[in-house]
Amino acid sequence: MNRIAEISQAEKTIDDFHLGPINIEIKPGTITALVGNNGSGKSTLLKLLMNLAKPDKGNIRISEKLVFGPDESWKTQVSYQPQTVIGWNAFTGNTLKEFISPLYPDWDDSLFTKMAKLFDIPLNKRFGKLSQGVQQKLNLALTVPRNTPLVLLDEPTSFMDIPSKKHFIDLLADWMDDGNRAIVMTSHQSADIMKLADYLYVLQGGKMIGTYEKDELIGSYLQYWMKGEMPALPIPGELSREHQRLITCSPEAAEAFFQENDLTFTSAVPLDLEEIISLLLTERKER
Numbered sequence: 001m002n003r004i005a006e007i008s009q010a011e012k013t014i015d016d017f018h019l020g021p022i023n024i025e026i027k028p029g030t031i032t033a034l035v036g037n038n039g040s041g042k043s044t045l046l047k048l049l050m051n052l053a054k055p056d057k058g059n060i061r062i063s064e065k066l067v068f069g070p071d072e073s074w075k076t077q078v079s080y081q082p083q084t085v086i087g088w089n090a091f092t093g094n095t096l097k098e099f100i101s102p103l104y105p106d107w108d109d110s111l112f113t114k115m116a117k118l119f120d121i122p123l124n125k126r127f128g129k130l131s132q133g134v135q136q137k138l139n140l141a142l143t144v145p146r147n148t149p150l151v152l153l154d155e156p157t158s159f160m161d162i163p164s165k166k167h168f169i170d171l172l173a174d175w176m177d178d179g180n181r182a183i184v185m186t187s188h189q190s191a192d193i194m195k196l197a198d199y200l201y202v203l204q205g206g207k208m209i210g211t212y213e214k215d216e217l218i219g220s221y222l223q224y225w226m227k228g229e230m231p232a233l234p235i236p237g238e239l240s241r242e243h244q245r246l247i248t249c250s251p252e253a254a255e256a257f258f259q260e261n262d263l264t265f266t267s268a269v270p271l272d273l274e275e276i277i278s279l280l281l282t283e284r285k286e287r
């Protein structure tokens, strides 16, 4: 078996929102980021994986078991950190750990203690009395140490302060060293995606508009500062032009075009991931 999870041809309608068809395969040793505008269906996709919402069409498997089938053994193979948890407010971190840890045979208590210390989480305080950022940290400290092959994180760092984000990213990268684990995360934080993700699945209005290997995606967008007159014709892969700056998603073809047309540029610089994601999402909207 060389996949931890698979979503095939999944579709789900909620009121006037339609998600899908979605196809995703998650392999061990990979971090996948679900990226998209607000309301594009990222959290719904994680809920489908957790069987918290049932697809109208298609199949979803974790460890080759259908998540809505009679065999629920897949539940020990996955941990899920939702954006908000219900029912934890009256309990302290210590009590929550006593509830959760026995459910996971590979629970790593030393990792839990390490995360509590790293994030300065008061484990004797009730969850409902903690700030949003500390609630998020405790939620993660109760998720990652479950040590399941698959971890689903729904915007894990959205309320965290900057140093904590860095600590968390380093910790996740270490945790992935094992090689047999996989993470699927939703995020609006391009720095987190840049540092962690191997693959990006880009959603817009419930549709999967593209799946990308992160380094390939970054390598395929380039911005040029042109010398002299700007070309009258659009250059291959042209996405935007502003003053002397041209952006293309086909750098090789663009440079061949520059040569053929005696055009020169003073510099060529890769785009940062945030700009690439914005272009991917606006490109589609304008079509």
Ligand SMILES: Nc1ncnc2c1ncn2[C@@H]1O[C@H](COP(=O)(O)OP(=O)(O)OP(=O)(O)O)[C@@H](O)[C@H]1O
Pocket: 014, 015, 017, 036, 037, 038, 039, 040, 041, 042, 043, 044, 045, 186
């Ligand atoms: N329980 C629900 N009842 C009604 N509509 C819902 C429910 N859950 C999700 N939706 C709708 O499904 C759509 C997708 O929502 P979802 O939370 O999956 O988006 P998202 O991409 O995670 O957004 P965000 O980036 O804002 O977290 C939205 O239009 C939302 O209103």
